[in-house]
Amino acid sequence: MLVRLLLLSSVLLSCISNGSGGVTSGFVRNEFPSVDIPLDNEVFAVPKGYNAPQQVHITQGDYDGKAVIITWVTADEPWSNKVSYGLSEGKYEYTAEGTVHNYTFYNYTSGYIHHCLIDGLQYSTKYYYEIGDGDSSRTFWFQTPPPIDPDSPYKFGIIGDLGQTYNSLSTIEHCMQSGAEAILFVGDLSYADRYEYHDVGVRWDSWGRFNERSSAYHPWMWSAGNHEIEYFPYMGEVTPFRNYLQRYPTPYLASESSSPLWYAVRRASAHIIVLSSYSPFVKYTPQWEWLQQELKRVDREKTPWLIVLVHSPLYNSNDAHFMEGESMRVVFESWFCNYKVDVVFAGHVHAYERSYRISNTRYVSSGPAYPVPDKSAPVYITIGDGGNQEGLALRFRDPQPDYSAFREASYGHATLDIKNRTHAFYHWNRNDDGKRTPTDEFVLHNQYWGMNRRRRKLKKNHLNSVLSSLPLSLIF
Numbered sequence: 001m002l003v004r005l006l007l008l009s010s011v012l013l014s015c016i017s018n019g020s021g022g023v024t025s026g027f028v029r030n031e032f033p034s035v036d037i038p039l040d041n042e043v044f045a046v047p048k049g050y051n052a053p054q055q056v057h058i059t060q061g062d063y064d065g066k067a068v069i070i071t072w073v074t075a076d077e078p079w080s081n082k083v084s085y086g087l088s089e090g091k092y093e094y095t096a097e098g099t100v101h102n103y104t105f106y107n108y109t110s111g112y113i114h115h116c117l118i119d120g121l122q123y124s125t126k127y128y129y130e131i132g133d134g135d136s137s138r139t140f141w142f143q144t145p146p147p148i149d150p151d152s153p154y155k156f157g158i159i160g161d162l163g164q165t166y167n168s169l170s171t172i173e174h175c176m177q178s179g180a181e182a183i184l185f186v187g188d189l190s191y192a193d194r195y196e197y198h199d200v201g202v203r204w205d206s207w208g209r210f211n212e213r214s215s216a217y218h219p220w221m222w223s224a225g226n227h228e229i230e231y232f233p234y235m236g237e238v239t240p241f242r243n244y245l246q247r248y249p250t251p252y253l254a255s256e257s258s259s260p261l262w263y264a265v266r267r268a269s270a271h272i273i274v275l276s277s278y279s280p281f282v283k284y285t286p287q288w289e290w291l292q293q294e295l296k297r298v299d300r301e302k303t304p305w306l307i308v309l310v311h312s313p314l315y316n317s318n319d320a321h322f323m324e325g326e327s328m329r330v331v332f333e334s335w336f337c338n339y340k341v342d343v344v345f346a347g348h349v350h351a352y353e354r355s356y357r358i359s360n361t362r363y364v365s366s367g368p369a370y371p372v373p374d375k376s377a378p379v380y381i382t383i384g385d386g387g388n389q390e391g392l393a394l395r396f397r398d399p400q401p402d403y404s405a406f407r408e409a410s411y412g413h414a415t416l417d418i419k420n421r422t423h424a425f426y427h428w429n430r431n432d433d434g435k436r437t438p439t440d441e442f443v444l445h446n447q448y449w450g451m452n453r454r455r456r457k458l459k460k461n462h463l464n465s466v467l468s469s470l471p472l473s474l475i476f
Contacts, residue, residue, distance in 0.1 A: 022400045025408035025439070027430070034391035036164050043169060044206045049136030051076045055208025056131070057215035058142055059222060063254040065145040065267045067119035068219060070098070071249065072131055073111040073208065083116045085129040089139065092130055103246050106235045108201030115249050123147045140216045143181065145268045150304050150421040154268035155179055158414040160186035160347025161225065163388025164207050167411045167431065171387045174429060174436035175413040176214050182267065183218060186347035187225025187311035191388045192243065197235060204243050222248045223274045224261055225311040225347060240278070250274070255294060258286045264294050269418055271303040277312040281331055288331065295339045300448035304421040306341045313346035313382040315358070315371070317404045320349050320393035334361045337376045340447035343416070347384035350393040352428055353407040354440060355380040371403040379444065383428070387411045406440045421449045
């Protein structure tokens with residue numbers, strides 16, 4: 001038993017120390033072409049039946065995980081806004097009514113977009129739901145999370161910068177195989193902004209059908225990236241995020257946010273904060289004011305895992321988008337350290353990178369002008385490697401900075417498998433020639449409950465439970 005404890009301690013220390021032995025992977029993938037899949041491919045197939053619901057996706061609908069927002073599109077007519085749902089397939093005891101609207105973007109007119117909130121759900125329960133009318137109706141299911149509790153286990157998938165290429169398809173299929181119960185998405189959905197005029201809307205539609213294979217069953221927590229801005233003066237379209245906001249709702253009001261672009265949810269044992277890299281965030285702006293209050297609301301006794309999603313990475317050693325997240329880092333990094341955020345996930349850079357726990361908050365007060373080890377700081381992970389048509393960001397800066405633990409220019413996805421209030425297992429999985437290959441993994445030690453004075457409050461079985469579930473590869 002003592003040997004296992006010592007081995008576990010060495011693993012945990014490796015997660016928070018800033019060694020000089022960061023790894024730049026030399027793996028070179030034989031990638032699928034970074035071009036969008038043709039529209040006539042079966043992955044974009046329109047469901048059978050007149051006016052059948054399509055582009056179905058769900059997201060959390062409240063603050064604590066007892067509600068979902070279901071969204072779908074009918075192409076020809078509004079039809080019913082009703083969702084029928086229940087605990088058995090084909091037996092729907094309950095109904096909920098939603099809203100419907102459509103919009104125009106240049107000369108494109110959308111289908112009829114339905115949003116329906118279903119609330120008052122039971123925790124840890126599988127629900128079946130039906131949308132549409134008659135022979136064109138379709139059925140799906142979703143699983144609600146366990147109750148808000150410090151030891152509720154939960155497995156998140158993490159994806160960013162997805163697009164709709166064959167690489168994107170490989171990423172989403174691999175993530176579906178991972179057992180992830182919900183997806184944390186760090187921005188850049190469809191890459192429809194790489195098209196023009198009518199085709200912009202068409203590629204939003206195709207991406208909705210493409211992603212339905214996952215998002216109709218597992219909730220995706222959305223965040224917006226630069227490719228959602230779609231500022232096109234030459235087309236007369238100058239309202240940022242217009243397509244995105246019409247199609248992908250968030251439960252921002254539940255966290256007292258003034259914008260759907262930044263919000264928070266609690267799910268199982270995690271408190272998840274979503275920020276907007278492309279909305280004002282300096283002092284006194286609405287996003288700054290909201291985050292200041294939201295961090296005060298975090299109760300680590302109930303939700304010990306504090307996770308932040310943002311699109312532009314605060315730390316990045318790739319030539320692509322180098323230092324673009326610096327202004328947000330200057331504004332928010334001290335808060336992340338003070339509130340002991342566990343991990344910050346970002347996208348934007350089309351490669352993978354993980355940092356040690358470091359901060360650069362002391363420079364303004366005569367400290368060093370570079371990142372230094374900081375046990376109060378989060379781990380920063382860039383995962384903008386979903387597979388979009390812009391291709392990989394192949395040029396990492398040399399030499400690898402001391403704060404960078406691991407980096408590789410490949411496509412993939414990650415999972416964060418929370419076991420209890422003290423430990424989570426993190427895995428980054430490379431898309432290796434069409435196969436899911438675990439490539440980077442470590443044990444994430446909770447920042448709040450890892451403190452000595454709080455650790456003493458834990459019962460012995462918490463430590464025993466994590467030891468018994470540790471993969472042998474992490475112990476030996």
